[in-house]
Amino acid sequence: MNGQKPKLAVHKFSSCDGCQLALLNLGETLLQLPELVEIVHFAEAGPNAPDATVDIALVEGSISTPEDVHRIRMVREKSRVLVTIGACATAGGLQALANFADRDAWMSAIYPNPELIDTLRTSSAISGHVRVDCELHGCPVSSRQVVSALRELLNGVMPREETQPVCVECKRRGVICTLVSKGEPCMGPVTLSGCGALCPAAGRGCYGCYGPAERVNDPSLSNRFVDLGLDRQASARRFHFIANQAPAFKAAGSRLKDESHE
Amino acid sequence: MSESRDVHINIPVLTRVEGEGALELDVVNGEIERLNLRIFEPPRLFEKFIEGYECNQVIDMVARICGICPVAYQMSAVQAFERLFGFEEPDWLRAMRRAMYCGEWLQSHALHIHLLAAPDFLGFDSAIAMARDYPDAVKRGLNLQTLGNDLIALFGGRSVHPVGVRVGGFYRAPREEEVAPILQRLRDALPATEALVAWTAGLDFPDDEQAFISVALSHPKEYAVGRGNLISGQGLETDISFYESFFHEHQMPYSTALHATLDGRPYLTGPLARINLNFHQLPKPVRDVMETCGIHFPSHNMFHSIVARAIELHFAVFEAVALLERYQVPQSSYIEVPPQEGNAFGCTEAPRGFLWHRYDVDQQGIIRFARIVPPTSQNQGRIEEDVRHSLEKLGLNASDEAIRLRAEQVIRNYDPCISCATHFLKLDINRR
Structure with missing residues (x-):
């Protein structure tokens, strides 16, 4: 990377655009970004060269159309390091809830002529299609996560991935336990940290938007939810939520749904 | 030639x-x-997969339709549920939700004016490129955007997909010492927002008068943001629950967003429509800024949208100051509201136009059916009509590059948020 600045691309697939805002919401810091990297592709901000070869590609969104599949392969080929940002790119996103249903029936319920719209039967994570070098979790990812990952990559090291649950962040911040002290269903014990215990600090239970932590004891947590008055279906809804296709949450929610039918 | x-x-x-x-x-x-x-935003089928979820979960889910205007989605949803459940917001709650909404108008309008639209007017590819020649203007915009984000986060913890709104109130009320510094920054920002109105009014606008129908919420007591009836410049006035009787959506073969029409015609929603219909309700000082900016409102030149957006940005800061000056920590930040069965309707003014929701809810408060009509699909027919008109006016003998630039600029006047392309048309559906 001597002489020339490293090149950065920001690609979007099926998403709400909220993770790209981690950059667009940087305030004046955004103007310093061109000092570190050359932004060659970032359609929402203006630069538009999706085919350019880059050092770092940030990828937002999930794969949900045949065209997406081709495009992500092209992005992979052209990118030295590919970083996925957010729940859509890392786990298929909230919209992957449609994977559990009859997608064709849903399409024809919404569109008079569904045949005009070419989609896959699932919404899936980028890592299901191409090799991913680093994943940043969250719905959305925060500016802090994205900027520190960029800084680390520019310094030649891979960002260290979070493994601990939100509980650790609550303890660190001195937030009173939502689950034990307030008796409210909280996904903190099974959810990856990185948000700074956002929901417990805001007076409510975590709803799992950073996806599963390294170790997920879902039987124990869902038993606790039952004690707090949630039925199996309501517990299942908490796992089949933002990161519903992350394997640990997908399995936990499906197990609870099966149990509720027994 | x-x-x-x-x-x-x-x-x-x-x-x-x-x-x-x-x-x-x-x-x-x-x-x-x-x-x-x-x-060609792939359809995400939001209206279908929220079926079977709880009201408070749906408030968090629909935020994910749009990362730029999640507050609008949360506010239309919570309004729908609370109207159905017979809950009337106490004064404190109504004021603070309005303040939070001002934060979203502020950040979204600042983002659009500076990062998305202004480069068109000044001949740049992006705001980052524009910053080299107009550093102060771009910095002003970025700082206002940050202030809007911080105002949202005051009530919601974060600005993208905030976590504060629930049926019956907020999960948590901010402490006075959290409010005070934001209030001070809002007061300090007022001169910059006034200057922004003048700055946008001084841009070079094509002469482009057109006939179009404006539609917006309107409320007798205030410049409508989070409540009101739907009105049009042609005399329509209706409770939001009758939206489906007046407005219709159609699928076009080339788009995943449905087109909406009123009496078979395209219409405009968004800042220019709101200013055109409701400018007389702007607070006096904001109205003075509008009246002396050099652009006359109501206006039927769509390029004046950027000025309308700047006036609303100034209004959002002015209003947030007025609301937060009366801030007091309430006894409780929310009231438990038991769900009721029925059809819930909600409609609020997202930064880029009104956002209409319908939910059919069962006795347990579970969603059985949903329909969401975002502003971009409403504007899509109007955008096509406008691009056609503007290009004919420009002259179709202009160079390809000039035609391309003009078409792009016209489209950006509407601040389209294409992530919202997820819709419902047929109402006779199979219910699970």
């Missing part, structure tokens, strides 16, 4: 819009033969 020529312009990715869209244009023998604004 010949009198007429064939032009085929395809703008494969529209940059500086939220989400993804494309424009296809065929000019044959000097006339526009085909003009399609193609929205």
Whole structure:
């Protein structure tokens, strides 16, 4: 990377655009970004060269159309390091809830002529299609996560991935336990940290938007939810939520749904 | 140059819009033969997969339709549920939700004016490029955007997909010492927002008067943001629950966003429509800024949208100051509201236009059916009509590059948020 600045691309697939805002919401810091990297592709901000070869590609969104599949392969080929940002790119996103249903029936319920719209039967994570070098979790990812990952990559090291649950962040911040002290269903014990215990600090239970932590004891947590008055279906809804296709949450929610039918 | 020529312009990715869209244009023998604004955001089927979830979960889910205006989605949803459940917001709650909404108008309008639209007017590809020649203007915009984000986060913990709104109130009320520094920054920002109105009014606008119908919420007591009846410039006034009787959605073969019409005609929603219909309700000092800016409102020049957006940005800061000056920590930040069965309707003014929701809810408070009509699909027909008109006005003999730039600029006047392309048309559906 001597002489020339490293090149950065920001690609979007099926998403709400909220993770790209981690950059667009940087305030004046955004103007310093061109000092570190050359932004060659970032359609929402203006630069538009999706085919350019880059050092770092940030990828937002999930794969949900045949065209997406081709495009992500092209992005992979052209990118030295590919970083996925957010729940859509890392786990298929909230919209992957449609994977559990009859997608064709849903399409024809919404569109008079569904045949005009070419989609896959699932919404899936980028890592299901191409090799991913680093994943940043969250719905959305925060500016802090994205900027520190960029800084680390520019310094030649891979960002260290979070493994601990939100509980650790609550303890660190001195937030009173939502689950034990307030008796409210909280996904903190099974959810990856990185948000700074956002929901417990805001007076409510975590709803799992950073996806599963390294170790997920879902039987124990869902038993606790039952004690707090949630039925199996309501517990299942908490796992089949933002990161519903992350394997640990997908399995936990499906197990609870099966149990509720027994 | 010949009198007429064939032009085929395809703008494969529209940059500086939220989400993804494309424009296809065929000019044959000097006339526009085909003009399609193609929205190819893949359908995400939100209205279907929220079926079976709880009201408070749905408030968090619908935020994910749009990362730029999640507060609007949360506010339309919570309004729908609370209307159905017979809950009336106490004064404190109504004021603080309005303050939070001002934060979203502030950040979204600042983002659009500076990062997305202004580069068009000043001849740059992006705001980052524009910052080299206009550093102060770009910094002002970025700082206002940050202030809006911080105002949202005051109530919601974070600005994208905030976590504060629930049926019956907020999960948590901010402490006075959290409010005070934001209030001070808002007060300090007022001169900059006033200057912004003058700055946008001084841009070079094409002369482009057009006839179009404006539609917006209107409320007798205030400049409508989070409540009101739907009104049009042509005399429509209706409770939001009758939206489906007046407005219709159609699918176009080239787009995943449905087109909406009123009496079979396209209409405008968004800042210019709101200013046109409700400017008399702006607080006096804000109205003075509007009246002395040099652009006359109501206006039927769509390029004045950027000025309308700046006036609303100034209003949002002015209003947030007035609301937060009366801030007191309430006894409780929410009231438990038991769910009731029925049809819930909610409608609020998102930064880029009104956002209408319908939910059919069962006795347990579980969603059984949903329909969401976002502003971009409402504006899509109007955008196509406008692009056609503006290009004819520009002259179809202009260079391809000039046509492309004008078409892009016209589309950006509407601040389209294409992530919202997820819709419902047929009401006779299979219910699970």
